[in-house]
Amino acid sequence: MPDIKGGYNMNITRAFLSAAVAVALGSGAHAEVKVGFIGSLSSDTGLSTLRGAEMAIEELNAAGGVLGGQKITLVTADTGEDVTEGIKAYEYLAETEEVDFVISGSIDDVSLGWLPRMQEYRIPTLDTWTSYIGIIDMVVEDPEGMAPYFMNIASDEALATLYINFGADVLKAKMGFESVVILAEDTAFGGAITGLVTDALAPVAGIAVNDIITYDINTVDFAPIFAKAKASGADFIYLVSSVNSQVVSSQYVKLQVPMVMTGINVAALGIEYWEDTGGAGGGISTLSPVPSVGFPLDPVSADFVERYQGKYSTRPKVPHFNGFNAYHGLKQAMAAAEEAGGFDDASAWSRAMLGQDMILEKDGKLWLRYGFWQHGEVEPVTGRTYPQNARFDLEPPFDTAQPSMVVIQWQEDGSVGVVYPPEYANMEFTVPSWVR
Amino acid sequence: MAVRGRHLALWGLFMAGGLLLPLLVDTGIIGRGTLRTIIMANFLAIFAMSWDVLSGRTGYISFGHPFLIGIGAYTTAILTRRFDVAVEYSIPIAVLVTMIGGAVLFIPALRIRGSYFALVTLAFMELVYQLVQVIRPDLTGGTRGMSGIVTLTKGAVQGYYLSFTLMALLGFFLWLLMKTRLGTALSAIGMNEDSVAGSGLNTTRLKLVAFMLGAFAAGLGGAFYVHYLGSIAPRALFDINFVFTIIVAALIGGAATITGPIFGAFFLTFLLEYLRPVLPGAERYLIYGGIALLVYMYQPGGLHKILEVGLERLRKRANP
Numbered sequence: 001m002p003d004i005k006g007g008y009n010m011n012i013t014r015a016f017l018s019a020a021v022a023v024a025l026g027s028g029a030h031a032e033v034k035v036g037f038i039g040s041l042s043s044d045t046g047l048s049t050l051r052g053a054e055m056a057i058e059e060l061n062a063a064g065g066v067l068g069g070q071k072i073t074l075v076t077a078d079t080g081e082d083v084t085e086g087i088k089a090y091e092y093l094a095e096t097e098e099v100d101f102v103i104s105g106s107i108d109d110v111s112l113g114w115l116p117r118m119q120e121y122r123i124p125t126l127d128t129w130t131s132y133i134g135i136i137d138m139v140v141e142d143p144e145g146m147a148p149y150f151m152n153i154a155s156d157e158a159l160a161t162l163y164i165n166f167g168a169d170v171l172k173a174k175m176g177f178e179s180v181v182i183l184a185e186d187t188a189f190g191g192a193i194t195g196l197v198t199d200a201l202a203p204v205a206g207i208a209v210n211d212i213i214t215y216d217i218n219t220v221d222f223a224p225i226f227a228k229a230k231a232s233g234a235d236f237i238y239l240v241s242s243v244n245s246q247v248v249s250s251q252y253v254k255l256q257v258p259m260v261m262t263g264i265n266v267a268a269l270g271i272e273y274w275e276d277t278g279g280a281g282g283g284i285s286t287l288s289p290v291p292s293v294g295f296p297l298d299p300v301s302a303d304f305v306e307r308y309q310g311k312y313s314t315r316p317k318v319p320h321f322n323g324f325n326a327y328h329g330l331k332q333a334m335a336a337a338e339e340a341g342g343f344d345d346a347s348a349w350s351r352a353m354l355g356q357d358m359i360l361e362k363d364g365k366l367w368l369r370y371g372f373w374q375h376g377e378v379e380p381v382t383g384r385t386y387p388q389n390a391r392f393d394l395e396p397p398f399d400t401a402q403p404s405m406v407v408i409q410w411q412e413d414g415s416v417g418v419v420y421p422p423e424y425a426n427m428e429f430t431v432p433s434w435v436r
Numbered sequence: 437m438a439v440r441g442r443h444l445a446l447w448g449l450f451m452a453g454g455l456l457l458p459l460l461v462d463t464g465i466i467g468r469g470t471l472r473t474i475i476m477a478n479f480l481a482i483f484a485m486s487w488d489v490l491s492g493r494t495g496y497i498s499f500g501h502p503f504l505i506g507i508g509a510y511t512t513a514i515l516t517r518r519f520d521v522a523v524e525y526s527i528p529i530a531v532l533v534t535m536i537g538g539a540v541l542f543i544p545a546l547r548i549r550g551s552y553f554a555l556v557t558l559a560f561m562e563l564v565y566q567l568v569q570v571i572r573p574d575l576t577g578g579t580r581g582m583s584g585i586v587t588l589t590k591g592a593v594q595g596y597y598l599s600f601t602l603m604a605l606l607g608f609f610l611w612l613l614m615k616t617r618l619g620t621a622l623s624a625i626g627m628n629e630d631s632v633a634g635s636g637l638n639t640t641r642l643k644l645v646a647f648m649l650g651a652f653a654a655g656l657g658g659a660f661y662v663h664y665l666g667s668i669a670p671r672a673l674f675d676i677n678f679v680f681t682i683i684v685a686a687l688i689g690g691a692a693t694i695t696g697p698i699f700g701a702f703f704l705t706f707l708l709e710y711l712r713p714v715l716p717g718a719e720r721y722l723i724y725g726g727i728a729l730l731v732y733m734y735q736p737g738g739l740h741k742i743l744e745v746g747l748e749r750l751r752k753r754a755n756p
Binding site for chain 1: 569587
C-alpha cells in the first residue's frame with residue numbers, strides 16, 4: 001500500500017511538474033516582444049513610420065520571430081501631432097502597454113515633449129522623423145540618460161550643411177542669386193533650420209539674408225507674407241515648412257509669386273503632393289532626407305516599396321523617407337536586442353544598436369547606409385559629433401554613406417526628380433515659368 | 437446648506453481611498469498606466485471644478501477658461517525656465533497673477549451676460565494665444581511653446597500623490613465654501629441675478645469672489661499641470677477642444693456641485709483612455725461626444741444627479 005500511495009503521490013508530483021513545465025514552455029512559446037508606435041495616425045508621415053514598422057514586424061515574425069522565437073506585436077498610440085497628447089501617448093505605451101521598444105514617427109515638438117518620459121522609463125526608442133539637432137546635443141551632454149534614444153534620420157544641422165553647398169553651387173553660381181528671404185514656420189524645426197541657414201548661407205555660399213519672416217503653422221492666407229517677402233528685395237525665398245506645407249506651396253503657385261522658392265517643404269516629399277495642391281505645386285524645390293519621392297531607389301528599397309504598394313491601398317501610396325527608416329530601423333533594433341539579450345538593459349541595447357550597420361548598393365555603388373555615428377567620432381565637415389544619429393556623408397563622392405539630403409524639384413507637368421547633388425541627380429534645377 | 441457628518445465621512449473615505457490606491461499597484465491589481473490615467477483625470481477635475489465655481493454656479497458661462505489656466509501655467513514656466521526662480525516661489529506668484537487675470541475676465545461680466553459673455557471669454561482665450569506668439573516669443577517660446585520645464589515628480593506614483601492631494605484638498609475646500617451662504621448666493625445668482633440684487637445683496641462683489649475663486653483654482657491647476665508635463669504648448673492649451681473637454685466634464689458630472697465635475701473628469705478621461713486600444717485615432721472622440729450627449733440628454737443634472745437618484749431609490753427600497 002505505501003508503494004501504491006507513494007507511486008500515486010509520485011505520479012501527482014510528476015504530473016504537476018510536467019504541467020508546470022508545459023505551462024512554462026507554453027508561455028515561452030507565447031511570449032512576445034511588444035513594440036509601441038508613437039506618432040500621428042492621421043498624417044502621411046506618421047503612417048509611413050507605422051507601415052514601415054508593420055512590414056518589418058511581419059517579415060520578422062514570418063521568419064520565426066526574435067529573441068528565441070518570440071513573436072513581435074505592435075500597439076499604437078496617436079499623438080495627433082499635439083505635444084500633450086504625445087506625452088500621454090508615451091505614458092500609455094510605457095505603463096499600460098508596457099512595451100519593450102518604441103518606434104516614433106513624431107514631429108520635433110512632440111518628440112521634445114515625450115523625451116523626459118523616455119529618459120524616465122528608459123525604453124529603447126527609435127525616432128524616424130524628428131531631426132532636431134537639439135536632441136543630439138542632449139545625447140552629447142547626457143550620454144547615459146539618452147542612451148536608449150536613437151535618431152535614424154540625419155539631424156537638421158547635417159541637412160542644412162549640405163544644403164548650403166546647393167546654395168553655393170546652384171543658387172549662387174548657376175542662378176546668380178545674391179540674397180534670400182527666409183520664410184519659416186514657428187516650430188522647433190523652423191527655428192533650428194533658420195538659425196543654421198542664417199549662420200551659414202551668407203558666409204559659406206555668399207548669399208545675404210535680407211529678412212526672416214516667421215509664420216504660424218495655421219496660417220491660411222500667405223498673400224501678405226509673400227508681399228513682405230517680395231518687399232525684402234531678395235532674389236529668392238527660402239521656405240522652412242514641415243506642417244501644412246501644401247498650403248504655402250499652392251498659394252505660391254496660384255499667386256505666381258515672382259521669386260524662386262526653395263528650402264524645406266515637407267508636403268512636397270510625398271507622392272500625394274501634386275494631388276494635394278490641385279496640381280498647383282510646380283516649380284517648388286525642397287531639401288529632402290533620403291530616400292524620397294523622385295529619388296532613384298536601390299533594389300532592396302525598390303522591393304520594399306513594391307510590397308508596400310501591394311499591401312496598402314490608401315495614402316501615402318509611397319512611404320516617406322521615415323517609412324524606410326522605420327522598416328530598416330526596426331530590424332536593426334531587433335538585431336541589437338538579440339545581441340544585448342533583449343531590451344531590458346537599455347545601456348546594453350544601446351551599445352549593440354550603435355554597432356548596427358547596413359549598406360545598400362545600387363549599380364555597385366554605396367547608395368544608402370543605415371548606421372550610426374559613434375560617441376566622440378567627429379564629422380570632418382562640421383567638426384562636431386553626432387552620437388546615435390544616422391550616419392551621413394557631407395562630401396562628394398559620398399562613398400562613406402548617403403548624402404545627408406538631396407534637393408528634389410517638382411516640375412510644372414507634375415514630374416519630380418532629384419536636382420542635387422549631381423551624384424544622385426536625375427534632372428536639372430529649373431526656374432518656374434512665371435519667374436523666368 | 438448644512439454640512440452633514442455623512443458628507444464629511446464620504447470625503448474622508450474618498451481621500452483615504454485615494455491615498456491608499458497606489459498600494460494596489462504593488463499587488464498588481466491595478467497598473468501604473470491606470471495611475472497615469474488618474475493623474476490626467478485629477479488635473480481635468482481641477483480645471484472642471486474651477487470652471488464650475490466660476491460658471492456652473494453663477495451662470496456666467498466661460499468659453500475662455502484656458503485663458504486662466506494658461507496664465508498660471510505660463511507664469512510659472514517662464515519664471516522657472518527663463519529666470520531660474522524656484523518652484524516654491526513661482527507657483528504662488530503664478531496663482532496670484534492668474535487671480536489678476538480673473539479680475540480682468542470679470543470686467544466684461546459687469547456689463548454683459550449670457551451668450552455675449554461667453555463669446556467675450558472666447559475672445560480672451562484667442563487673444564492670449566495670439567499674444568503668446570507676438571509678445572516676447574523668446575520668453576514664451578512662441579507657438580512652439582517650451583519644453584525642459586522642471587518637473588516636480590518622477591514616476592507615476594509620485595505624480596499620482598501630488599495630483600490627487602491637490603485635487604482632493606482643492607475639491608474639499610471649494611465644496612465646504614459652497615456649503616456656506618456664499619455658495620447659496622452664487623447659486624441664486626445663477627438662477628436669477630436681479631432677484632438676488634433686489635434682496636439687497638451686492639451681486640458685483642459676489643461675482644468677483646466667484647471669479648477670483650475660479651481663477652485661484654485654475655491658476656493652481658495650470659501651474660502644477662505644467663510642472664507635471666514638463667512642457668507647454670499653446671496650440672494644446674488655448675484650444676477649443678480643451679475648453680469643451682473642461683465644460684463637458686463639469687456638465688456631464690453635474691454642474692454647480694463641485695463633486696460632479698470630479699465624477700465627470702474621471703468618467704471622460706477613463707472613457708478616452710479605455711477607447712484608445714480599440715480606436716487609437718481621433719475616432720474615439722466621436723464616441724466620447726456621443727456618450728456625453730446621451731448622458732446629458734438623459735439627465736441634465738449629470739452623473740451626480742444619476743448617482744443621487746439611484747441612491748435615493750436604493751434607500752427607499754431598503755426602508756419602504
